[in-house]
Amino acid sequence: MIEDDLDELLDDASDSQTSHSRRHTGRGRGSHSRRRHGAASKLIAILVIVAAILCGGIYGAGKVIGRISSGESAVDYAGPGDGSVIVQIQAGSTARDIARVLAFAEVVRTPAAFVNAAAADERSRSIQPGFYKLKQHVRAVDALASLLDVKSHTLFRLTIAEGMTTRQVLTALADRTGQPLSAFEEIVKNPGELQLPSYAAGIEGYLYPSTYDLRPGASGAATIKSFVDKFKAETAGLGIEGGAAALGRSPQDIVTVASIIEREVKNPDEGPKVARVIYNRLADTSGRFRRLDLDSTTRYALDEYEGPLTQSQLAANNPYNTRKVPGLPPGAISNPGKWALESALHPAAGPWMYFVSLPKSNVTVFATTDREWQDALARYRAEGGT
Template identity: 40%
Template sequence: MSDADLDFLRQLSERQQRPEPPGGAPRAGRGGRGRRRKKSRKGRKLAPLIALAFLLTVVCGGGYVGYTALNGMLNPPDYKGEGAGSVTVWIHEGDSVSAMAQRLKDAGVVKSVDAFVKFATKDTRATSIQPGYYHLRREMSVKSALTLLLSDASRVGRLTIPEGKRVAQILPTLAKKTGIPLKNFEKAAKHPGNLGLPSYAKGKLEGYLYPFTYDPDPKATATQVLRSMVDQFKRVATSIDLEDKARALGMSPADVVTIASLVQAESGRPEDMPKIAKVIDNRIHSPQPWMHKLQLDSTVMYALGKYNIVATIAETKTISPYNTYNVSGLPPGAIDNPGEVALKAALSPASGNWLYFVTTDPTRKITKFAYSYADFQKLKQELARNTGHG
């Protein structure tokens, strides 16, 4: 009760109990006639009781409101059961538990933010909820909602593109994961101008669909999905300063992407990538013109649309600008989509004079390096033995 309320009650009580003027003199009334209306003793006795009743009403009412508020904090409202219907909720990158709770409440999934926060803070797994889109139901208990958020089965369209995949491999994967028809992706890929490619890509999509884990919007188009992958490439390129470092090396950014794709295709382990990049660099800048032919089987396989590790002698004679057995220097573009490690290796090759390398044990991903042609032949024989062709 406020001070004003107490003052009002006090004045009311005083007026009811105020003593009569001395000598029984009447109070001045209307028209100057001294009259007064006698108040009964009953009325005087009721006034304090009314004031007390009013006070109790206010106090009890405030107590009820306080109890209700406290109960709401201790036992926030929650739905029961697993809910019904379907709703898609987007959990953003960096969302706190309370931010997630608000998104769930706004979507009609949970009844209150406090109920979800209270339950989720007791489960350490709640902090591991990944950003992305989730299929949930309306009016779920917070326990049921959290269970679905922690289940990969409820994720919508999440997909991971590994390093070294070609565009021809990526498009079917995207179609399968997103439910968008493959023909839509193929059509979008034929219009690279809509995909936000960097100018140095010169309209080539190969090399710029960055390998990453994506959570595309369920309503996204094929063009939007491909554009998001190109955007991710550009973010990584900016973070590693690809353009400036390429120019410092006397190369175009596109050359770096091409070399990175060769490194990605030829390497078995990340630690081998800088050494493979150095072999490519040494051969391209060798004073011996015949060394400028990189003779990489991966480029032959790309030209043929195959995925074998070792090219046959007949295959190495394939006529194609991508066949580095016949063409000197780099192929005209990337042969796959490299990751950050391969891009960095292309920008910062290891130190060494190697001119050859062979993945001598493809199963164990062991690559060995050589300075001379004689040692290179020995490595090829080791490969033949390990693959059963020796």
């Protein structure tokens, strides 16, 4: 670490000054002046090093460390390399930290060779933490190029986008890892070891949208559990259980409503109003709005997300068809992000009973009366909606 190298220099300077203080009694003024000048020079040198470190990223750090370790051999490999190895770059690594990892894995021959390569290329400041698949026995400049190549990094990186379904997540995970989709499907069918929240009705809704560094060799269950752990960590401060109670709903209801919001609208500022439409319909006592009448829930049950739904699809008998079944579906229909969960927890105030998202304008129109709803439908059809 940079701090370790700097502390050693500071300790040396401190020892020198302490020794000088002990030897000063009985010495002449000339000797004292020369020693004071030497200590000042060393202090100036240390301050220069500190300034350089504070100004650097990987580039600055590597450059400073290279100078501190000027006696270290910078022997490099000469060939194009052979074999391969997986290495992990930790968050906050300096050029020297990375160099040590690469040298230990026999990617580069010496740490100093990589430090010099990083110091000569300012792009080294953009090296990201994570896992990389690299050739062994390569030139340091080639190792640096591989670390900067997106392909060597994204092999072990998976992004769960907001609104993805569990099936979509597992399919992407199978593609990324090369493991069979069926193996992941078996894990989520019996999710005991995933440690879902106690209120969860199933895995859907609890694979938190984020970008993950996949750990090579980890079991499928451990990988999926990391997505669930992320959900629990990121939502700990939202107060899902208390917020649900305040709305007269269960925590699972909140996740389900948030998952619908994710599939129905694109604009975060519309989320609280969509939540209000859902809650208004669920609380209706007139008998006019016994059902939510949402296409998104039917699409989830049919795993059909492109094109218009047919009349037979809209009439399908399944618990997710909210055109036929009153109330909320039995579980979430996607994995919602934080904004959708917050929308479900904090619905806007308003009397709306309808909403429709316009296909070209990319905005959502809200309506209270039948007349407003017919006007909204006319706008939807005018933009090509069916």
